[in-house]
Amino acid sequence: MKKEFIPTYPYIPNSAPGIKARMLEAIGVQDVDELYGVIPEELRLRRGLNLPQPLLAEYELAREVRRILSKNRSCEDYLNFMGGGCWQHHVPAVCDEINGRSEFLTAYGGTSYNNLGRFQTHFEFQSQMGELLDMDVVSVPTYSWGTAAGYAVRMAARLTGRQEVLMPKTVSPERLAVIRSFAGSAWMGGHIECRTVEYDRNTGLLDLQDLEKTISDKTAAVYTENPTYLGSIESQGLAIAELAHEHGGLSIVGVDPISLGLLTPPSHYGADIVVGTAQPLGIHMNCGGGAIGFIATRDEEAYVAEFPLFLISITHTSAEGEYGFGQCSFERTSYVGRERAKDWVGTVSGLWTITAAVYMSLMGPQGFVDMGRTIIQKNQYARKQLSALKGVEILLGASSFKEFVVNFDKTGKNVRHINEALLDDQIFGGKDISAEFPELGQSALYCVTEIHSREDIQRLASSLREVLA
Amino acid sequence: MKEIRKLRRFQAPVWSEPVVMEMGGPGERGILVPESEDEIKATVGEAESYIPRQMRRQAPPKLPELSQPQVLRHYLHLSQQNLGMEENIEIGTGTATMKYSPKVNEMLVRLPQVTEVHPLQNEQTIQGILEIVYQLDMFLREISGLDRFTFQPSGGSLATFTNACLFRAYHGSRGELPQRDEVITTIFSHPCNAATARAAGFKVITLMPDENGYPDAEALKSACSERTAGLMITNPEDTGIFNPKVKTFTETVHAVGGLCFYDQANANGLLGITRAKEAGFDACHFNLHKTFSSPHGSFGPGCAGYGVSEELSKFLPVPVVTFDEEAYHLDYARPHSIGRVREFFGNIPAVVRAYAWIRSLGAEGLLESSRVAVINNNYLSKLLLEIPGVVRHYDENEFRLELTRFSWEKLKEDTGCGTDDVRRRMTDYGLQGHFMSHHPWIVPEPFTPEPCETYSKEDIDYFAAVLKQISHEAYTNPELVRTAPHNATTHKPDSAPLNDPKKWAMTWRAYVRK
Numbered sequence: 001m002k003k004e005f006i007p008t009y010p011y012i013p014n015s016a017p018g019i020k021a022r023m024l025e026a027i028g029v030q031d032v033d034e035l036y037g038v039i040p041e042e043l044r045l046r047r048g049l050n051l052p053q054p055l056l057a058e059y060e061l062a063r064e065v066r067r068i069l070s071k072n073r074s075c076e077d078y079l080n081f082m083g084g085g086c087w088q089h090h091v092p093a094v095c096d097e098i099n100g101r102s103e104f105l106t107a108y109g110g111t112s113y114n115n116l117g118r119f120q121t122h123f124e125f126q127s128q129m130g131e132l133l134d135m136d137v138v139s140v141p142t143y144s145w146g147t148a149a150g151y152a153v154r155m156a157a158r159l160t161g162r163q164e165v166l167m168p169k170t171v172s173p174e175r176l177a178v179i180r181s182f183a184g185s186a187w188m189g190g191h192i193e194c195r196t197v198e199y200d201r202n203t204g205l206l207d208l209q210d211l212e213k214t215i216s217d218k219t220a221a222v223y224t225e226n227p228t229y230l231g232s233i234e235s236q237g238l239a240i241a242e243l244a245h246e247h248g249g250l251s252i253v254g255v256d257p258i259s260l261g262l263l264t265p266p267s268h269y270g271a272d273i274v275v276g277t278a279q280p281l282g283i284h285m286n287c288g289g290g291a292i293g294f295i296a297t298r299d300e301e302a303y304v305a306e307f308p309l310f311l312i313s314i315t316h317t318s319a320e321g322e323y324g325f326g327q328c329s330f331e332r333t334s335y336v337g338r339e340r341a342k343d344w345v346g347t348v349s350g351l352w353t354i355t356a357a358v359y360m361s362l363m364g365p366q367g368f369v370d371m372g373r374t375i376i377q378k379n380q381y382a383r384k385q386l387s388a389l390k391g392v393e394i395l396l397g398a399s400s401f402k403e404f405v406v407n408f409d410k411t412g413k414n415v416r417h418i419n420e421a422l423l424d425d426q427i428f429g430g431k432d433i434s435a436e437f438p439e440l441g442q443s444a445l446y447c448v449t450e451i452h453s454r455e456d457i458q459r460l461a462s463s464l465r466e467v468l469a
Numbered sequence: 470m471k472e473i474r475k476l477r478r479f480q481a482p483v484w485s486e487p488v489v490m491e492m493g494g495p496g497e498r499g500i501l502v503p504e505s506e507d508e509i510k511a512t513v514g515e516a517e518s519y520i521p522r523q524m525r526r527q528a529p530p531k532l533p534e535l536s537q538p539q540v541l542r543h544y545l546h547l548s549q550q551n552l553g554m555e556e557n558i559e560i561g562t563g564t565a566t567m568k569y570s571p572k573v574n575e576m577l578v579r580l581p582q583v584t585e586v587h588p589l590q591n592e593q594t595i596q597g598i599l600e601i602v603y604q605l606d607m608f609l610r611e612i613s614g615l616d617r618f619t620f621q622p623s624g625g626s627l628a629t630f631t632n633a634c635l636f637r638a639y640h641g642s643r644g645e646l647p648q649r650d651e652v653i654t655t656i657f658s659h660p661c662n663a664a665t666a667r668a669a670g671f672k673v674i675t676l677m678p679d680e681n682g683y684p685d686a687e688a689l690k691s692a693c694s695e696r697t698a699g700l701m702i703t704n705p706e707d708t709g710i711f712n713p714k715v716k717t718f719t720e721t722v723h724a725v726g727g728l729c730f731y732d733q734a735n736a737n738g739l740l741g742i743t744r745a746k747e748a749g750f751d752a753c754h755f756n757l758h759k760t761f762s763s764p765h766g767s768f769g770p771g772c773a774g775y776g777v778s779e780e781l782s783k784f785l786p787v788p789v790v791t792f793d794e795e796a797y798h799l800d801y802a803r804p805h806s807i808g809r810v811r812e813f814f815g816n817i818p819a820v821v822r823a824y825a826w827i828r829s830l831g832a833e834g835l836l837e838s839s840r841v842a843v844i845n846n847n848y849l850s851k852l853l854l855e856i857p858g859v860v861r862h863y864d865e866n867e868f869r870l871e872l873t874r875f876s877w878e879k880l881k882e883d884t885g886c887g888t889d890d891v892r893r894r895m896t897d898y899g900l901q902g903h904f905m906s907h908h909p910w911i912v913p914e915p916f917t918p919e920p921c922e923t924y925s926k927e928d929i930d931y932f933a934a935v936l937k938q939i940s941h942e943a944y945t946n947p948e949l950v951r952t953a954p955h956n957a958t959t960h961k962p963d964s965a966p967l968n969d970p971k972k973w974a975m976t977w978r979a980y981v982r983k
Contacts (some may be wrong), residue, residue, distance in 0.1 A: 005918075007833075007834075009830065009834055009837060009838075010761065011569050011571060011762075011829075011923065012834075012837060012838055012841050012922045012923075013832075013840075013920070013922075013924070013926070013928075014841045014844065014845060014921075014922070014924075014925060014926055015837050015841060017921075019926055020727065020841070020844055022926075023844050023845070023848045023926060024844060026848055026851055026852075027844070027847045027848055032840045032844055034868075035843050035844065035847055035867065035868045035870075036742060036843070036870075037645065038710075038711045038866065038868065038870075039711055039713065039742065039743050040713050042716070043715070043716065043743045043744075043747050043748055044742065044743055045741060045742060045743060045744055045747070046818075046831070047743045048741070048832045049537065049835060049836070050611050050614060050832070051608055051611060051827065051831055051832045051835070052828065052831065053831055054828065054829060054830055054831025054833070054834055055828050055829055055831075056831075057831070058571075058573050060830075061573060061825060061828060061829045062576070062577065063575050064828065065574075065577050065601075065821070065824075065825050065828070066580070068600055068601060069577070069580060069582040069583065069597040069598070069601075069821075070582060070597065071596040071597035071600065072582040072583075072594060072595050072596065072597040072598055073584055073590070073594040073595075074581045074582050074584075074585035074586050075585045075586065075587055076581045076585045077581075078594070080587055081591050082587050082590070085812050085813075086587060086588055086812070086813065088585075088587065088590070089731050090502075090503075091584075092499075092500050094499075094500075094537060094540060094541050094544075095692055096579075098541075098544045098545070098548065100575075100579070101545070101548040101553075102547060102549040102553045102555040102556065103478075103551040103552065103553040103555075103556060104548050104551055104553065104569060104766070104767050105553065105570075105575070105764050105766055106553035106554045106555045106556075106567075106764045106765065106766075106768075107551050107553040107554065107765065107767050107901075108554070108562055108565050108567065108765035108767070108768065108967060109554060109562075109565075109768055110900055110901050110902060111560070111892075111893075112694055112959055113893060113896045113902065113954050113957045113958070114481075114551075114552040114896055114901050114902060114957070114958075115550075115551045116547075116550045116551065116959045117546075117547040117548050117549070117550040117551030117767070117903075118551050118767045118960045120486065120488070120547055120550075121544065121547050122491045123488070123975075123977075124488060124490070124977075126975050126976050127488070127489075127490050127977035127978065128489070128490070128532055128533075130975075130976035130977070130978055130979070131530040131531045131532050131976075131978065132530045132532070134530075135976075136975065136976055136978060136979040137975045137976065137979070138976060139975075140768075143622075143623045143624060143627055143769075143770070143811050144623070144811050144812045145812070146809070146811060146812050147627070147810070147811055154472065154668075170853065174809065174812050174813075175812065177808040177809035178808075178809045178810060178811060178812065178841045180808055181630075181634050181807060181808055181809060181810050182501065182668075184637075184670045184963075185637045185641060185646060185669075185670060187637075187641055187646040187647050187666075188524075188637065188646065188647070188650060188670035188671075189650070189670055190670050191670065198849035200576070202853040220611040223538075233520060233521060233524050234524075235521035235523055237522050237523075237524075238523065240764060242558055251918075258639070260526065260530060261517065261526070261529065261530065262517065262520060262526055263520065263525075263526055264523065264524050264526050264527070265526050265530075266527065269523070269637060277838070284584035284585065285584070285585065285586060285587050285588070286491070286583060286584055286816075286817055286818055287583065287588045287595065287598055287813070287817040288585070288588030288621075288812065288813025288814060288815065288817060289583075289770065289772075289813075289814075289815065289816040289817040289818045289819070290472040290621065291770075291811065291812055291813065291816075292741050292770070298896060299970075299975070299979050301970040303570070303803075304970070304973075304975075309629050310768075311973075311975050311976065313966065313967050313974055313975055314488070314977070314980050315866065315962050315963050315964070315965075315966045315967060315972075316962070316963050317637070317959055317961055317962050317963065318959040318960045318961045318963070319960040322485070322959065322960055323488065324960070324961075325961060325962065326962050326964055326967045327967065328967050328968070328973045328975060329965075329967070329968050329973075331968075334626070334660055334664030334665075334979050335660060335907065335908060336660075336908045337662045337664070337674075337908075338664055338667075338673070338675070338908070339663040339664055339673040340667075341660075341664050342632065343664065343668045344626050344661055344665050344668055344712075345626065345767040346624045346625055346626025346627070346661050347624040347625060347626070347756075347758065347765070347768055347770075347771040348624060348768055348769045348770070349623070349769045349770045350765075350766050350767035350768030350770075351766030351767055351770065352769075352770060353767075354764075354767060355488075358540065358544050360532055361489050361499060361532070361533055361535055361540045361543070361544075362499030362500040362530070362535075362537065362540050363497060363499065363500060363502075364493075364497070364499060364532050364533060364534040364535065365529035365530050365531065365532045366498065366529070366534075367499070367500060367501075367502055367534070368529070368530060369500070369529055370502040370504070371502045372516065373505070373516040373517075373940075374502055374503060374504060374505050374516075376516035376520070377505040377509050377510060377513050377516050378509060378754045380512075380516075380519055381505070381509040381512055381513050384512060384513065387927045389736075389818030390519070392820060399519055399520065399521055400519075402881075404846035407844035408716065410597070419591070422592070423591055423593070423594070428587065428590060428591070428594075431589055434944075449502050449504070449762075450502055452485055453503075453506070454505075454506040454508055454509055462505040463576035469892075
């Protein structure tokens, strides 16, 4: 048999010549195949995998991957006005410095003896988010806002013993799709019915009358978002929560925490469970890889008992004056309870949790206040600039945070063509929502944050003027 | 075994770092936010005037106020009090495949062509990312024999949940869902299989091992019926034992109309060796943060490639990346899709790292990584079984694949020091304490090392030498082991408050209040 040539791989130390033979000898076998003897021959793949030739040298690999990635146009290359669940904010250099630390980047779970840094930083995430939300219990975040909302809906169903959740039609369709997966199938036990409630076409706010008609003693929770997916600031939070409570249900509110320097936190208007994302807090968009979602509640035993996620609690150690950290009621989780657990938890968003903790520490209270002011002012400026264009209309009232709906019906052009034309000017126009919200006609969801300068907004307006001419 | 003459002296950093909420002082700033330009201010006026009165926050959040160097120093200290796999010989953390994540790949995913990309950008402007997603899909098809992959789940457990949703959609499409409400798993499969199947609405049947550690084929037969929705199992299981009758298992489940899902979160011993398809599976998933080198990130974000057969591909979550020989596309028009399990289409940095890792090794390299992982594991087994106090259950199976479940049962009997004591003592030697077992502990006093291909023979020898030394300590000075760690960052935490509603505190504010 021809001796096969195997190169020495830098990532595989024992591929070096001679080592394997010595190890096999120590094990007491002639050939590595003997170790695989337990796998029946009919299951063995007796041919090489059909994969591209390896790029063995690091230089070759980096060049090739860079070549492919260079086909992308990033939001540094182009001027971006898309949000819709993933938002472009400035990422402080310190955030990247910390999340690039190999001690955080390459560790996994482990105990606080080895990984106190993760335990404490995750606790500091919970603590700082608790201040933004004015709430006492915050989880170690899960995969995304949508998955957090899905879990929250299931928590509400267990807490109330009810199987129906109401939400306004303005809920992000993408998050709603996730919530529906979590809510189960109508054919099976435990299914939670997701029903939508109308919204006011003039303000974007939930239609309270329709909620009154729809809500009942079957309602486990009303889920709302603030700011809404369409950008409005929902001002009826208290009335919505009171309605839910009058019927024995809960109020769940999804929130973008970057708004909470200026906006009232949901706990002040009756929210029982708050969910949201931390992606705006120092995490790059990463083409959607920056997703992360938290759950928060009051500090009540019944609520804590229903969390599927990790909760880090502070405690003391055997050394005088030393803080310790550990998992609160770990027995809840699927790592212990398997199918008897509260849903499930697993590898979630640890590195982004650390990153968001760093971000909140950098920003402090004034940073969040300043951020809110800048975003709202730039939004209002953009709204003015765009609404001055012929045929362009801003929908859903005057009150918005970082996103707003721009309607092009009277221009006679559709969003798709407008966005394609903007692309020629190296601008990513607002997200096309004409299919998601047909009742809003040819509309796009524009996002303006602190990163947009006055010139950027003017560039958008003048480019649109040409496109629409 | 190369003689390890001297174990390293290790002392973990101790900074006695305060909680950030106690730090800093009024008025300090860590970063400034761009202010609106004067023209904007003049045009629009006060931001607050656009907020409905009841939505204006009355008092700013009580966040700490720190300057930038102080924030940086605090988190650098905390990072130093964390032990990454790059800093230690992390063989102990079995089932998790603590594999080297090449630095060059980290450099690549931190390019703006990845970080500054919005997932809703026009397809023409993300052709690079779509190409990588599509090519990784193709690679995983070849590695598994299955027909299409999605990367939407950003963790292994989200992939098993995705699978449970697919089981639901498949049986629903055939009008059989109401009666097909049972999912079968094994006790040595990862607990997320049982948990996510239950969360998706299924009843769970768990098979126990036979006396040789294999899942019981007879028990499977009796569990299968017209109520069976499907099977969700790991192989090799948590014990490192490969079930050779796996094809019989899938045939048994198929015979009653069920589907078969292969949890390949950890497939590190099997690349190019054996595939999901030939064993009869309809679906599988790979954790890109285990077998395919993306780092664990202090518990995520991970990413799973979840793949299915042609027949099931219409149920995959949207969007799916397609290629028409000219360009790559995001296909949302899939009426049978289960919808979504997460926003957007995956943890793209993990996808890029996995793609780059496979490109760097090619077919031969992947096979070599698996072979070496299995050699490493069996070599380590030889060393560990010579250590007083170590036993291995189910010893009829002479070899294991990529990991092995051992037991310190004998050590506990002889010295009173059990697996948790040893685990803490490992910390004193600069090693991440070993993973014990998922629950329940079928094997008493368990531990589960996994010396994947990242570790050199010298590393493995060192790891074994540390355990040998700890065993020796347990027999000669058990108090030393019981009271460990002695060189760690922190001391034994008081666990009582963690489960006491009057004392637990998930936030600083709750801690101060209590």
